[in-house]
Amino acid sequence: MIAFTDAERKKYRNIWVVAEILFGEIQPVTYELTGAARTLADLRKSEVWVVVMGSDIEGKLESLFAYGADVAILVDNPGSSGFVDETETKIMKRLIIKYKPEVVICGATTRGRALIPRVSVMTHCGLTADCTGLSIDPENGDLLQTRPAFGGNVMATIRCSNHRPQMATVRPRVMKSPEPDPGRAGRIIKEDMLTSDSEKIKQIIDVFHSTETAYNLADAQIIISGGRGMKGPEGFKLLKQFAQRVGGAAVGASRAAVDSGWIPYAHQVGQTGQTVQTKVYIACGISGQIQHLVGMQSCDLIIAIDKNPDTPMMQIADIAVVGDLFEIIPEIIREIPNL
């Protein structure tokens, strides 16, 4: 690959965010990334642009400015029934060639992770996955991207200095959403859709909103999670009761519990499950192997209940309760008033 010259590199400016739109709404990850992009753009004395592809979304763009965007590029796609990777890739490629951003950040969601690798190949750019830290060299704009790999066992720092734009994905809830400033204004640029490719056909036949396949652990403030120590499906009934008493808590699980068939996969936390960043995480009978820890270790308060005081989970917990959970949890449930 031929590296860009300095002169070529300098043609690329501004930090872009690809908005995540679901059912006509801008998703929270977009605001989190806009906040992160703002920090980078301030260091580079450049602007934050957000690319919005979706239908009937024009009225909602003001919120992007409130979270730090200077420009929203709107590609209105009336009648679009769902996510078509190839169409969005083409739009992105066209916009990148036209406006030359220095950095493109996209949510590491199922849609983002389908779209942006395609864009990176088509535009010949490097792409760093699931970044947990982004910093920029204020002088030359090189992005230093930090990301976990090997299931969280290592942190890698990655650069793509030789090419522009530099692309990264960031998982939801990894960056903190900034405080919105409702008075902030910005500009809207409208771009056309492309006509579709004639010989290749892709259609989204139907879209289902289902909590069965996607139990939303992420929306909860508190997660009460169970592992092999729960001993069976009965144990999870106990946890559900516990969660009910602690208003608004969701039930999570380790892979050992999921693989035993005690609770559906959608509840799994960890490397091969969901990443969560809740205010409170209560781990019950979960030893805390690294693949589980990577999914929850950035929760604000971690409480562990285990009869073994020496597990990794008990070491990283803020509060470690040593004892038999089948005695402790029913006791707690009894003591919490049932509202």
Next chain:
Amino acid sequence: MKIVVCIKQVPATNDAKIDPETKRIIREGMKAILNPFDTYAVEEGVQLRDKFGGEVIALSMGPPKAEASLREAISVGVDRAILLSDRAFGGSDTWATSYVLAKAIEKIGDVDLVICGKQAIDGDTAQVGPGIAAHLDWLQATYVMAVEEISSSSIRVKRMHEDGYDICEMSLPAVITVVKDINIPRVPSLKGRLASNKCEIPVWKPDDINADTSKIGLNGSPTRVVKIQPPPPRHTSTKKIEGSSIECAQTLLRELKLRSIV
């Protein structure tokens, strides 16, 4: 129907250690396994072949020992396997890896469907599947949890999303990446084991797939890993609660109330 399944040999994650001196991952002596997500890709390929006929081919880029993972695929029903192995492929990032795999798929020829795992458990990027589709300029569907229908010219799949799923129909050829809900991988049969011991696995080099050498290996990779370190430890002073179960419950409850959690 001609199906290619892309599989990666990965270290069993638990063993990933960093050399404190060189700050590199110690790969020597690490147990290597077939990427767990790829077992679902292999199974799906074999099931589709069994239903609709044709051929399923396993393809892997990696060091010579990655052959073991290809043999594993053959033991559960894959018809043949190809290993892409050469010094020049080393250091490929996802851009270059997906380029190499795409060139090999072109070389195999007349492929209708490529199946990848959702992601590899070492690199963890989930970028190679869509990357292959982009290099080939084929359609793609990621996070596929079911193949609902397939004909010689099109496929209908169920794609998983955070908020549910959708049904997507597209023309072939195409690339899909699959999640674990899609099937239950079989265990190898005795016949499968024998086949896997016997089979010849050809090794392809950059020339065999007409790869542009400026697009492979470290030179062809736009990303550079510049530093590897252990994750920062979660700083904590753990507050330990011990005693009888009733004492434990009451102390914990006090802590929860103190923080307005209950």
